Amino acid sequence: MAPPEEDNLLELHRITRQLNQERCAAGALCLEQPEARFRPVAGGGIALDVLEPTPARRMVAECMVLAGQIAGRYGQRHGLPLPYRGQVASNVPSSQELAALSPGAVRNGALKACLQRSSTGTRPQRHFALGAAVYVQVTSPIRRFTDFLAHLQLRAHRRQESVLTEPDLQHWLDQALAGAQEAGQRARQDRIYRLHSWLQQERGPWSGCFVRWLRESEGLGLAWCEDMALELACNCPPRSRPDDPLVISLLEVNPERGLLRLKAQVA
Known part of the structure; x- marks a missing residue:
């Protein structure tokens, strides 16, 4: 038989799901x-x-x-x-x-x-x-x-x-x-x-997808690497759109100087 604490957790899980649904109905964002x-x-x-x-x-x-x-x-x-x-x-x-x-x-x-x-x-x-x-x-x-x-x-x-x-x-x-x-x-x-x-x-390279532009005039965009759960700022191909598949390569990195350069290409 399951311990009685499991019933309490299931009830708490039900309550918190209901609370979340109420907040979402009030305009909360799920991020x-x-x-x-x-x-x-x-x-x-x-x-x-x-x-x-x-x-x-x-x-x-x-x-x-x-x-x-x-x-x-x-x-x-x-x-x-x-x-x-x-x-x-x-x-x-x-x-x-x-x-x-x-x-x-x-x-x-x-x-x-x-x-x-x-x-x-x-x-x-x-x-x-x-x-x-x-x-x-x-x-x-x-x-x-x-x-x-x-x-x-x-x-x-x-x-x-x-x-x-x-x-x-x-x-x-x-x-x-x-x-x-x-x-x-x-x-x-x-x-x-x-x-x-x-x-x-x-060292890479890593697979990812385009999220959004940070500074489009400079070609700087944000990419998401699902396998690593990382958002990376990198130089992205012109006219990139959300969800476009990318391959991200490491050009230069220096942890002590805080230097990082990444380049994304169309997958």
């Missing part, structure tokens, strides 16, 4: 695709692992969004200053235009190209991509200081203690977001170094 992770291996090499979307990962992600929505609704109901995350609405491709693109990275690329940057403020605001009327990140208070601030505010309000005013919270947010921006930049630099090291190690 799910495989993800590449780099890790060092013995001998100084770099290994690449591909993380596929799974029911477990979808369930956890939906629970995290739900927690943020609950915190946001509580703060909105009680006029409580919190680190509300928001994103203004964007003009995205029509359903007919999206249907003409392959699902996954190519379709996601068309959507991402239209999205505005998300922002954090002390008052409730709608989050376009999440399809959420109000949202606060609260699931990582150890990793993100803004989440920790949200926990402090929520706990103080529940205990009927004094909470940070909007100006005080904004002061802490300004410092936290500046630190988060620097940490994010360092994380991106680390990922770029590992990507370049892996490309130098493997």
Whole structure:
């Protein structure tokens, strides 16, 4: 017989699927695709692992969004200053235009190209991509200081203690977001170094497909390599269109200098 915990997980899976459907009906964007992770291996090499979307990962992600929505609704109901995350609405491709693109990275690329940057403020605001009327990140208070601030505010309000005013919270947010921006930049630099090291190690060529133009006047486009779950900026053939098959070759790479040149040709 299956353990009783399995029934609980199945019920939670059903609930989170329903929540996801409700968010999608409210305009949420599904940008799910495989993800590449780099890790060092013995001998100084770099290994690449591909993380596929799974029911477990979808369930956890939906629970995290739900927690943020609950915190946001509580703060909105009680006029409580919190680190509300928001994103203004964007003009995205029509359903007919999206249907003409392959699902996954190519379709996601068309959507991402239209999205505005998300922002954090002390008052409730709608989050376009999440399809959420109000949202606060609260699931990582150890990793993100803004989440920790949200926990402090929520706990103080529940205990009927004094909470940070909007100006005080904004002061802490300004410092936290500046630190988060620097940490994010360092994380991106680390990922770029590992990507370049892996490309130098493997040498290519690699099969992929065209996603979209980054700077068409310079011939710079974005390609997707399904087997590696990598998006690569490379010199692409003129008049390339989404989903066109490509072969990507490595021209030059230097991880220490942050130098990478890739060239894509029609497959």
